Amino acid sequence: MPEIWATSGFDLHLDLTGPRVRTALEGALRDAVRTGRLAAGTRLPSSRSLARDLGIARNTVAEAYGQLVGEGWLVARQGSGTSVADRPAKPGPARGPGRRAGAETAVAPGDAPPRYNLRAGSPDLASFPRAGWLAASRRALLAAPSDALGYTDPRGRPELRAALAEYLARARGVRVTPDRIVVCSGFTQALGLLCQVLRTRGATTIATEAFGLTGIADTVASQGLRPLFLPVDPQGARVGGATGADAVLLTPAHQFPLGQPLSPARRTEVVRWAADTGGLIIEDDYDGEFRYDRQPIGALQSLAPDHVVYAGTASKTLAPGLRLAWLVAPAPLVAELAAAKAAADRQCGALDQLTLAEFLACGEYDRHVRRRRLAYRRRRDRLVETLRRDVPHLRVRGIAAGLHAVVDLPDGQTEGAAVALAARRGLAVEGLDAYNLARQPHRPALVVGYATPPDHAFTAALARLSALLAEPGESTAATAR
Structure with missing residues (x-):
């Protein structure tokens, strides 16, 4: 049954053929987006208006919109309605975080992208606290001095480093002061800068867990260091295999992807290794805030703050698109990390730093x-x-x-x-x-x-x-x- 939207603000021909009206509507909208008849950013009529125009139930339209939002064809924002999502001309499957760039799973001709x-x-990106973030951004911008918008300390804005120091000490047990924090553009940059500093200091090898993200090993290798892989068992990484390494990179709170914490005995063992050899422990606090069977496990850094670089990020708690991460480093490394950050991209964006600082300080982050x-x-x-x-x-x-x-x-x-x-x-x-x-x-x-x-x-x-x-x-x- 070909139909025309007559009262929804613009006309668009939709051919809703077949006995299943919702399936037909989803297919017609998909086809309109795929072929470019509905351009990216086009705002669609409300479910009530479209249902009235097509002579079908409002729930049918709402369910079709919801399905297409879930598939990525449409986006829905509170107060702004539903609109066509930005997408490449020929959509393909998203690359998983564990893959190397360019190693996407092949999709046979005619196969649809995964629904x-x-x-x-x-994380659930739809849960990003837009209203709270917007309010924090407004307060932070109004209170910020003018020089906050200029070139600033490559370690990060002092407001954010102070807020992070308070939060990390309170919530994760990190032993930290603001001057020991370096703010980075995501964990990948943070690890790359740290590897660069270690290589300059003469390091050649970093031991890391045998199971993990391929990007970790790639980042280590890209900085001229050799990754050494530690077997993983139910107690976490077998850190005794780190002999000969200059640093050990671990996810002690929640091993990714196997999920177990590093056992107390292994924590003691790796701290003793660092003290005996002068090696460095890099603690990736992966999913540290999201523990369900008891209170979150405290940071390994608290056991040996002079031998551990603690790395945290907002990617899982808020959104990876913020590109904000932080290193808590032993004092001798801070100046070198700051210099490496300055050479890489000078500094992270001041507005997002100021907003996160306010978001932390007002308690909304917690x-x-x-x-x-x-x-x-x-x-x-x-x-x-x-x-x-x-x-x-x-x-x-x-x-x-x-x-x-x-x-x-x-x-x-x-x-x-x-x-x-x-x-x-x-x-x-x-x-x-x-x-x-x-x-x-x-x-x-x-x-x-x-x-x-x-x-x-x-x-x-x-x-x-x-x-x-x-x-x-x-x-x-x-x-x-």
Whole structure:
């Protein structure tokens, strides 16, 4: 039934053919965006207006809009309605955080991009506290001296370093003063600057965990250092393998991606290694704020502040697009890190620094983290409950903290086959081997991120995941051939 929007502000031909009106509406809107008839940024009519124009139920339009928002074709902002999202001319699958650049999973001709994203490594971006951030930005900008908008200390704005020192000491147990903090443009830059300083000091090797993000090893290697991989077991990284390394990079609060904390014995062991050898410990406080079974584990840095560089970021608590991270360094390294930062890009953007400082100082950051901790725990519980109900023989691990779980595959299933089958069913997920930097033997498993899908799509994503994992091993294996 071809229809014309007559009263919604502009005319657009939509051909809603077939018995399923919602499916037809989704397809017509998708096609309009894909072909460019609806340009990026175009504001769509309200669900009430479009439903009236098309003579269909308002809920049908609202559900279609919600589905297309979840797929990335549209964006919805409170107070601004629904509009067409910015997207490349030929949309492809998003690259997961564990992949090397250019190593995207191939999509066969005619295959649609994944509808549901269960890759690990990202928070729920829709939960970004826009109103609170905007209010903090306004207050910070009104109070800021004029020179705050000029060239400033490469270590970062003093307001942010003071706010971070207070928060890190209180919430993460870090032993810190503002003069020991260097603000960076994300963790990747922070690690790169630190590697650059270590290489200048004569370092040649950094030991890191055998399971982790490929970008970590790439950053180390790009600075002329050799990565040495430490096996990982249920107690965390086996730090005894760091012999000969100049530094050790660990995720002690929540090993990524396996999920266990570094055991107390291993913490003591690596601190003793640093004291005996003069080596440096780099603590990546990955998911440190998001712990569900007890109070968050305190930072390793508090055990040996003169031997540990603590690295934190706003990427998981707020959003990676802020590009704000921080290093808490031993005093002898601060000046060298500041010089490296100045040479790299002079300084981070002052406005975002001032806003984050105000966001921390007014307590809104703490409130946001508590809200997200509760929301992510509920999502984790729903994931575990769904899998235990539908596929009760599976083991789900690494769930005490963070934004993802490790789900062991049934006997007979392979990671490659499971990931390929998931893609065919519109589900983006990655196998544990995508994070296996040293090819350490392990049971086949999926790394399932539960923070990324929007709320309205989470139930459907879990249903597809559980159906996939319930597949017989032979069927999944056949899919891979």
